[in-house]
Amino acid sequence: MADSKKSNAQQQDVAAGAATHTIVVKLGTSVLTGGTLKLDRAHMVELVRQCAMLRSQGHKIIIVTSGAIAAGREHLGYPELPKTMASKQLLAAVGQGRLIQEWETLFGIYGINIGQMLLTRADLNDRERYLNARDMLVALLDNGIVPVVNENDAVATTEIKVGDNDNLSALVGILGGADKLLLMTDQAGLFTADPRSNPDAELIHEVHTIDDKLRKLAGGTVGGLGTGGMATKLQAAEVACRAGIEVIIAAGRRVDVIIDLAAGKAVGTRFLPLESPLEGRKQWILAGPPPAGDIVIDDGAVTAVQQKGSSLLAKGITQVKGTFERGEVVRIFDSKNVLLARGISRYSSADMVKIAGKHSHDIHQVLGYEYGHAAIHRDDMVVI
Ligand SMILES: Nc1ncnc2c1ncn2[C@@H]1O[C@H](COP(=O)(O)OP(=O)(O)O)[C@@H](O)[C@H]1O
Numbered sequence: 001m002a003d004s005k006k007s008n009a010q011q012q013d014v015a016a017g018a019a020t021h022t023i024v025v026k027l028g029t030s031v032l033t034g035g036t037l038k039l040d041r042a043h044m045v046e047l048v049r050q051c052a053m054l055r056s057q058g059h060k061i062i063i064v065t066s067g068a069i070a071a072g073r074e075h076l077g078y079p080e081l082p083k084t085m086a087s088k089q090l091l092a093a094v095g096q097g098r099l100i101q102e103w104e105t106l107f108g109i110y111g112i113n114i115g116q117m118l119l120t121r122a123d124l125n126d127r128e129r130y131l132n133a134r135d136m137l138v139a140l141l142d143n144g145i146v147p148v149v150n151e152n153d154a155v156a157t158t159e160i161k162v163g164d165n166d167n168l169s170a171l172v173g174i175l176g177g178a179d180k181l182l183l184m185t186d187q188a189g190l191f192t193a194d195p196r197s198n199p200d201a202e203l204i205h206e207v208h209t210i211d212d213k214l215r216k217l218a219g220g221t222v223g224g225l226g227t228g229g230m231a232t233k234l235q236a237a238e239v240a241c242r243a244g245i246e247v248i249i250a251a252g253r254r255v256d257v258i259i260d261l262a263a264g265k266a267v268g269t270r271f272l273p274l275e276s277p278l279e280g281r282k283q284w285i286l287a288g289p290p291p292a293g294d295i296v297i298d299d300g301a302v303t304a305v306q307q308k309g310s311s312l313l314a315k316g317i318t319q320v321k322g323t324f325e326r327g328e329v330v331r332i333f334d335s336k337n338v339l340l341a342r343g344i345s346r347y348s349s350a351d352m353v354k355i356a357g358k359h360s361h362d363i364h365q366v367l368g369y370e371y372g373h374a375a376i377h378r379d380d381m382v383v384i
Pocket residue numbers: 027028029030031066184185186187189190191192193194195196217218219220221222223224225226227228229230231
């Protein structure tokens with residue numbers, strides 16, 4: 001895996017803790033229960049204290065929380081249930097409400113509001129739903145609300161499940177434009193073998209390349225309550241690093257672990273990011289699905305897009321060609337039919353036709369709703 005693209009200055013900033021980050025903190029069942037059969041509320045409040053301190057330093061925090069199944073099992077008195085998907089869904093359905101209530105109460109101690117997001121893979125594979133989920137996540141963060149995310153276990157069937165919160169946290173990191181993903185678990189990091197069964201296993205401090213040799217080291221869960229094990233943490237690290245997110249696996253019960261990791265201290269196992277988060281998404285725009293339509297823009301919009309780094313506003317659109325849905329990739333041409341850029345359209349072609357040439361503040365009046373002023377946001381655009 002290529003070395004991180006962070007400049008020395010950025011790395012010094014991070015080391016000095018001066019830079020602020022968007023950080024996804026994934027908290028596994030093993031961290032939240034301390035290996036017991038109950039949620040460890042004392043440790044949960046310690047985790048919240050660390051997150052509250054980071055927020056006071058300007059960092060944005062996204063929580064991906066496991067523990068719904070454990071909370072459901074605890075609340076129902078550890079019933080003997082068949083080992084089926086329906087049983088897991090039952091426990092999660094009972095436990096999720098109690099889990100989110102715990103987070104609500106604990107963040108409330110610090111005067112911090114939380115927003116629950118329950119996702120399935122279907123929410124992330126479909127571009128329109130992906131954009132909706134991203135808009136919501138960004139809106140929560142921009143309004144000082146901590147998103148608390150879990151898989152929507154109660155409804156997620158095998159076909160649409162992410163399946164584990166390690167992989168979910170990587171997808172949430174991409175969704176939220178995070179630059180750090182902290183996979184908190186019950187081990188100090190990734191070891192050369194499972195330390196539970198191999199006392200000679202040694203901690204791996206830094207990973208530059210995730211290859212089959214490394215994957216062989218990472219076993220599944222043995223804690224009984226967890227789902228992912230180290231194997232899913234490596235999968236998550238691979239996905240997140242490709243999108244430019246630095247990933248660290250560390251012990252969620254180590255003192256000040258979240259604070260130290262945000263400050264760039266060498267704790268746990270660090271996976272170097274491949275490229276900056278935005279480039280990861282832009283790579284998808286260029287190399288992803290074929291463009292679903294074309295948009296022609298006027299000379300003013302050409303200048304704004306090419307020279308001012310602006311988003312494309314409806315006012316600058318003169319023609320809409322093809323049929324596409326919100327979230328699909330389209331091509332952008334000037335009036336002489338020269339290809340200028342590609343971007344993810346925030347409006348369907350049917351809506352785009354209606355708002356073409358209109359001022360942004362007229363969109364809601366024309367459509368009865370709006371998905372923001374930009375027809376194509378700069379962050380979702382690649383200028384050729
Ligand atoms: N190479 C490895 N290094 C560290 N832990 C490993 C390794 N291989 C397997 N494991 C197991 O993975 C477990 C952590 O995964 P898991 O039980 O799913 O925890 P969590 O609930 O935090 O996701 C560890 O407790 C350990 O038993």
